[in-house]
Amino acid sequence: MRSPYFQLCNRIVLNATVICYSFILLQGCNSTSNLDEVDTQSRLKETVAALTDSTMEGRETGTAGERLAGNWIADQFEKAGLTVRGDSGAFQQFSYKPHPPMQMHGSGDSLQLGMAVVKEIIGQNVLHSIESSCGTHWGVIGAHYDHLGYGDENSLFRGEPTIHFGADDNASGVAGMIELAQRMKNHPIGHSLLFAAFSGEEKGLWGSNYYCEHPTIPLDSVRFMINFDMIGRLRGDTLAVYGTGTSPGWMELLEACNEDSLILVPSESGVGPSDHTSFYLEDIPVLHFFTGQHPDYHKPTDTADKIDYEGIEKIVNFVERVVRKLSQESSWEFTATKDEDEESTPSFKVTLGVVPDYLFSGQGMRIDGLTEGRPASNAGMKRGDVVTAIDTIQVIDMMTYMKALGQFEAGDTSLVQIQRDGNSEILTVTWD
Ligand SMILES: [Zn+2]
Known part of the structure; x- marks a missing residue:
């Protein structure tokens, strides 16, 4: 896949x-x-x-x-x-x-x-x-x-x-x-x-x-x-x-x-x-x-x-x-x-660096995998955590998760609410 x-x-x-x-x-x-x-x-x-x-x-x-x-x-x-x-x-x-991927050659004024x-x-x-x-x-x-x-x-x-x-x-x-x-x-x-x-x-x-x-x-x-x-x-x-x-x-x-x-x-x-x-x-x-x-x-x-x-x-x-x-x-x-159609998919510039669990049918976005060095991992999130809110935005499902991502830019900081082992926690995420 x-x-x-x-x-x-x-x-x-x-x-x-x-x-x-x-x-x-x-x-x-x-x-x-x-x-x-x-x-x-x-x-x-x-x-x-x-x-x-x-x-x-x-x-x-x-x-x-x-x-x-x-x-x-x-x-x-x-x-x-x-x-x-x-x-x-x-x-x-x-x-x-x-x-072909774009490549940078040289440095400073001679950058090509x-x-x-x-x-x-x-x-x-x-x-x-x-x-x-x-x-x-x-x-x-x-x-x-x-x-x-x-x-x-x-x-x-x-x-x-x-x-x-x-x-x-x-x-x-x-x-x-x-x-x-x-x-x-x-x-x-x-x-x-x-x-x-x-x-x-x-x-x-x-x-x-x-x-x-x-x-x-x-x-x-x-x-x-x-x-x-x-x-x-x-x-x-x-x-x-x-x-x-x-x-x-x-x-x-x-x-x-x-x-x-x-x-x-x-x-x-x-x-x-x-x-x-x-x-x-x-x-x-x-x-x-x-x-x-x-x-x-x-x-x-x-x-x-x-x-x-x-x-x-x-x-x-x-x-x-x-x-x-x-x-x-x-x-x-x-x-x-x-x-x-593309219009129905919200656009966003930042991500948490996680693999969502697409089979999760509860409320929120459950994390099935994390990439080290990315915002979720840096903030201390773990596999199995369910993201339920980002700042003031409720995360109900994948669509609301993506809509929430659309509100942020690289460098912004957000408070992300997660559910872990039945408890609610708030973690600070820096977007990249
Ligand atoms: Zn594959």
Whole structure:
């Protein structure tokens, strides 16, 4: 998944409603393929272990590690009997030239502004399909396999370059996608399915953007896109589902397929910090499944030993029911979600330097991670603290938090009220 700042600026879980559909069982959803459960978890583990192996060097787009990972994923799809669907075999290459960072040369009067030299980066998507003989409709299942290598510009780790394993982000999603592909191949449905392992996601959704501009199946026959990004840390069976407003049928279908009583935290917007956004912008209904933020996000400590395989299995079981149920629908309507215009996102120049907990449904903004040396950390805030007011401004949710940030400039000082272990405390924050 992309960085929290991108998340902040684009899509916020607003007034996330926690919905527990405990006893809903509907016909048509309970047909899973009954692969052995122990096997499922060992298969998921195998994928996460392979992608987080140090030989893959954190899978940064355009590196040898990314190529190794892409080849490994293609092998798995081939073993499962899927058909290659890239531009050449299983692969689709894309190139991207990042915007050059500005650099200062010289000093004093001779200070000059120059452009750093940037190299073109070539990444590759890995694309396979299961084609149905009884229809022309497609569904897309996606998960990005790239990560931050030794710590690129999106790393939140401050230290010497070191491998960022990206077990949750997003070996977990790739593992879920491969498992789902094997099941759908064994027990096919009326839809054709494209399984897309995207690269370039961490750099800015490059791979999925390129795919939507150069699709290898007709995009106008794609009924839905489902994205797995960070599904390896299921806690308390709470699962965030983004994009629920992109079709009027999503919520009902999700409820009907929620046989394991997952606590769904839906969010309507089709624009978010991952690859489903590229498909939503092509007017395709999307869903993004996500088990939430954590302090290891975009750090070398996002490792395989912290992955909850039973949790991934529950999510795969759930999504399998969703995909099978979708194939029984004669149509699947798209709706645009209303909150993606930039105007609705407050602008601000300062931040606390924290990773907000996007799954927090209480009042305030709960801190899920802190960057050392930034205002929150400097003021003594800790993970788990809930910010409830900044000076005189009440913080109710992410939107009011961002609106509050808009009132301050670097160098200003504020009194921030937090809740910690049931007590209220006031800390002094200096904005930077
Ligand atoms: Zn990420």
